[in-house]
Amino acid sequence: MEKILRIDMGADGGPKVKEEPLGEYAGLGGRGLTSAIVSKEVPPLCHPLGPENKFVIAPGLLSGTLAAMSGRISVGCKSPLTGGIKEANAGGQPAQVLARLGYAAIVLEGKPKGDDIYKIVINKDGVQVIADNSLKMLPNYDLIDRMKSEYGDNIACISIGPAGEMKMCAASVACTDMELRPTRHAGRGGVGAVMGSKGVKVIVLDDSGLPMRTPKDPDKFKEANKLFVQGLQQHAVTGQALPAYGTNVLTNIINEVGGYPTYNFKEGQFKGASKISGETEAELEKQRGGVPTHGCHRGCVIRCSGIYHDKDGKYLTKQPEYETVWAHGGNCGIDDMDAIARMDFLDDNYGLDTIEMGATIAVAMEAGLAKFGDAEAAIRLIEEVGKGTYLGRILGNGAEFTGRAFGLERIPVVKGQALPAYDPRAVHGIGVTYATSPMGADHTAGYAVAQNVLKVGGDVDPLKPEGQIELSRNLQIATAAIDSTGMCLFIAFAILDQPETFQALMDMLSAFSGEAMTADDFMDLGKKILTMERDFNKRAGFTSKHDRLPRFFKTEPLPPHNITFQVKDEDLDKVFNW
Amino acid sequence: MLRNEKDKSRKGLSLVISKRLISVFSPLLQHGFSVITTEGTNIKEFLCYHLGFSPEYLNERIQSILLNGKPVDNPDRATLEDGSTLALSASMPGLVGATLRRESILASFRSTITHKEKNKTKDGRPARVTLKLFNLVMKESGPHLLKQGIIVEKDELIGLLKNQPSSFWEGCKEIYLNGENIIPDELLEKIESEGEWIFLQVISPEES
Numbered sequence: 001m002e003k004i005l006r007i008d009m010g011a012d013g014g015p016k017v018k019e020e021p022l023g024e025y026a027g028l029g030g031r032g033l034t035s036a037i038v039s040k041e042v043p044p045l046c047h048p049l050g051p052e053n054k055f056v057i058a059p060g061l062l063s064g065t066l067a068a069m070s071g072r073i074s075v076g077c078k079s080p081l082t083g084g085i086k087e088a089n090a091g092g093q094p095a096q097v098l099a100r101l102g103y104a105a106i107v108l109e110g111k112p113k114g115d116d117i118y119k120i121v122i123n124k125d126g127v128q129v130i131a132d133n134s135l136k137m138l139p140n141y142d143l144i145d146r147m148k149s150e151y152g153d154n155i156a157c158i159s160i161g162p163a164g165e166m167k168m169c170a171a172s173v174a175c176t177d178m179e180l181r182p183t184r185h186a187g188r189g190g191v192g193a194v195m196g197s198k199g200v201k202v203i204v205l206d207d208s209g210l211p212m213r214t215p216k217d218p219d220k221f222k223e224a225n226k227l228f229v230q231g232l233q234q235h236a237v238t239g240q241a242l243p244a245y246g247t248n249v250l251t252n253i254i255n256e257v258g259g260y261p262t263y264n265f266k267e268g269q270f271k272g273a274s275k276i277s278g279e280t281e282a283e284l285e286k287q288r289g290g291v292p293t294h295g296c297h298r299g300c301v302i303r304c305s306g307i308y309h310d311k312d313g314k315y316l317t318k319q320p321e322y323e324t325v326w327a328h329g330g331n332c333g334i335d336d337m338d339a340i341a342r343m344d345f346l347d348d349n350y351g352l353d354t355i356e357m358g359a360t361i362a363v364a365m366e367a368g369l370a371k372f373g374d375a376e377a378a379i380r381l382i383e384e385v386g387k388g389t390y391l392g393r394i395l396g397n398g399a400e401f402t403g404r405a406f407g408l409e410r411i412p413v414v415k416g417q418a419l420p421a422y423d424p425r426a427v428h429g430i431g432v433t434y435a436t437s438p439m440g441a442d443h444t445a446g447y448a449v450a451q452n453v454l455k456v457g458g459d460v461d462p463l464k465p466e467g468q469i470e471l472s473r474n475l476q477i478a479t480a481a482i483d484s485t486g487m488c489l490f491i492a493f494a495i496l497d498q499p500e501t502f503q504a505l506m507d508m509l510s511a512f513s514g515e516a517m518t519a520d521d522f523m524d525l526g527k528k529i530l531t532m533e534r535d536f537n538k539r540a541g542f543t544s545k546h547d548r549l550p551r552f553f554k555t556e557p558l559p560p561h562n563i564t565f566q567v568k569d570e571d572l573d574k575v576f577n578w
Numbered sequence: 579m580l581r582n583e584k585d586k587s588r589k590g591l592s593l594v595i596s597k598r599l600i601s602v603f604s605p606l607l608q609h610g611f612s613v614i615t616t617e618g619t620n621i622k623e624f625l626c627y628h629l630g631f632s633p634e635y636l637n638e639r640i641q642s643i644l645l646n647g648k649p650v651d652n653p654d655r656a657t658l659e660d661g662s663t664l665a666l667s668a669s670m671p672g673l674v675g676a677t678l679r680r681e682s683i684l685a686s687f688r689s690t691i692t693h694k695e696k697n698k699t700k701d702g703r704p705a706r707v708t709l710k711l712f713n714l715v716m717k718e719s720g721p722h723l724l725k726q727g728i729i730v731e732k733d734e735l736i737g738l739l740k741n742q743p744s745s746f747w748e749g750c751k752e753i754y755l756n757g758e759n760i761i762p763d764e765l766l767e768k769i770e771s772e773g774e775w776i777f778l779q780v781i782s783p784e785e786s
């Protein structure tokens with residue numbers, strides 16, 4: 001992983017491929033690398049779909065090694081949805097394969113002059129960029145079937161569906177899973193539209209004949225990995241709850257606490273929650289011969305994913321995750337698990353972010369385009385997006401665009417990006433993160449990390465409200481660092497509670513690079529990334545006014561607790577004081 | 579197959595089913611069922627002395643306790659009253675999942691909804707509490723509580739039983755309604771004439 005692959009899609013005479021050493025980007029991976037390249041090379045005021053924007057794909061620092069859980073891949077660019085910097089990441093196989101092919105990043109630059117669409121094929125023999133207009137407007141599942149028939153089973157693909165080709169702001173980038181299905185998505189921020197603007201439909205990766213990446217100190221690395229895996233397996237969340245029920249295990253508890261956004265963020269509890277909970281979903285999967293415990297890439301030991309079958313026992317989609325079940329379920333008043341699973345499939349197939357689409361449909365329902373609870377109508381709306389009808393083009397551009405088109409006041413977005421599945425009026429701390437993250441409202445931009453790391457900014461009393469600014473800062477810093485390693489964020493629970501598991505991760509990073517990594521170095525890396533991202537946003541015209549939740553969170557009390565978001569603006573402005 | 583005469587003559591519905599079918603009742607456990615206790619009992623007493631959870635299980639496994647939708651940090655100091663709803667969960671993923679844990683380092687994130695105890699005393703009056711069990715707590719404790727018997731909403735129970743496939747009824751070895759041994763075909767009709775709430779006991783011979 002010592003080189004960067006740059007492809008100028010707008011070069012005279014057709015796309016030009018160039019390889020270069022990492023140079024000043026050495027030591028960075030995943031989000032650290034995508035954000036460094038975007039912040040340094042992309043003019044902040046450029047049009048996100050224009051030739052000056054760059055589309056960067058980077059596996060994590062540990063991807064392609066034997067390290068467990070190291071299969072996350074980051075996708076970065078200037079976002080057409082937020083207008084700021086974006087990093088979205090996904091699981092699946094491509095991170096491991098791309099890293100073994102030796103690339104720390106692929107950078108798509110420029111913009112093709114005609115309207116040809118391209119596939120990029122990368123294997124041990126080199127890189128080919130091939131125009132293939134027969135792929136135009138293929139949905140992801142059909143596209144991957146085509147790639148399989150052309151290039152065999154030992155590939156991993158990164159692709160866009162019709163939504164990306166239509167350059168919609170809710171378009172995602174799909175990554176294939178272990179079964180070679182396009183189910184893992186870098187969803188947020190319209191990254192699929194940027195890949196579409198570069199004219200690239202699919203990147204086919206094949207690491208046949210290539211070895212694993214080897215650490216500088218293999219014995220120390222192996223030992224640290226062993227301890228790391230043990231730590232994950234012995235923890236109640238990573239060893240039991242996530243494997244048994246997946247992330248949707250959160251539905252019941254978030255609903256019970258009154259923080260489950262329902263009917264487009266009007267209420268905090270959904271009556272039908274237990275019908276779409278992770279417990280119910282896992283039971284259904286077992287009954288129908290699906291799989292409730294499954295990894296999204298080789299080397300995952302938590303296995304929070306699964307396979308969802310329809311009533312006839314046939315594959316329908318991967319196990320819909322908590323955010324998806326909420327977005328298409330409770331937020332739209334829908335308590336039919338099969339309908340939600342169908343929407344998950346449609347989103348994956350058209351290449352859409354499930355959170356943005358669910359939030360958009362709820363906004364459309366509030367605008368009167370369908371009734372809350374009408375699952376068939378919700379499915380029809382997604383189909384409009386896939387077909388690219390005029391209505392579909394409005395919906396496919398996300399919740400804010402749709403809300404404006406229909407004159408709505410309650411539009412749950414920050415920096416143009418839809419809020420995920422936790423109402424900040426019930427859990428104020430997450431509102432701090434939603435408001436201030438450079439990415440727009442993002443639930444992953446502030447995760448649970450080691451207690452000692454959380455306290456590096458000074459000891460805070462966790463029971464005092466003032467503590468949340470400090471905590472949000474440290475969580476965002478640590479998350480930015482984890483996002484650079486290629487590690488799935490779900491490792492966070494084990495390293496929150498078990499210092500020895502956190503230490504094992506540090507030891508793995510040190511043994512791999514040959515340079516000692518301490519908790520302080522880790523946090524410095526996170527700070528460096530956030531500083532670059534915020535600097536980009538500042539140059540793109542963002543001010544502290546953009547670090548705010550929509551006004552209705554301060555004025556409309558949320559039942560059942562009937563509270564509003566109470567964190568003061570001046571406190572939000574302190575999050576990045578370090 | 580019911581263990582004793584008391585089980586057989588009990589008011590309400592008693593089912594003897596094979597162990598693999600017990601999870602069929604998980605929607606009732608998630609949705610909430612009623613338990614009668616004493617006004618002013620604290621959560622720890624209720625769970626350990628009344629329902630039979632071990633103190634270790636309470637400390638180690640039950641990481642999130644929600645009383646009327648509010649996270650409780652100290653179960654010794656939060657008391658129940660008539661109409662309270664208590665939900666129990668193992669530790670959960672996600673930032674918010676971690677925030678909702680007892681005495682979480684992230685507790686400030688939810689300080690405005692954290693349960694704050696008002697000084698209450700035990701006054702001996704009966705209190706009907708709705709108990710909800712989630713995730714691993716449901717899986718591990720549900721069979722035990724179903725064996726002891728729980729009070730459920732009749733409509734919820736009918737809704738659940740109505741949707742069961744024939745394989746469920748084949749695995750249903752004995753059915754007693756108010757002490758009378760009945761066959762599956764009679765059950766739904768007879769249950770309709772019961773009151774709004776019904777006592778439900780589910781026993782698996784493999785477990786007893």
Ligand code: SF4
Nearest residue numbers: 091296300302304488
């Ligand atoms: S824990 Fe879940 S999201 Fe993370 S790598 Fe495993 S299956 Fe993928």
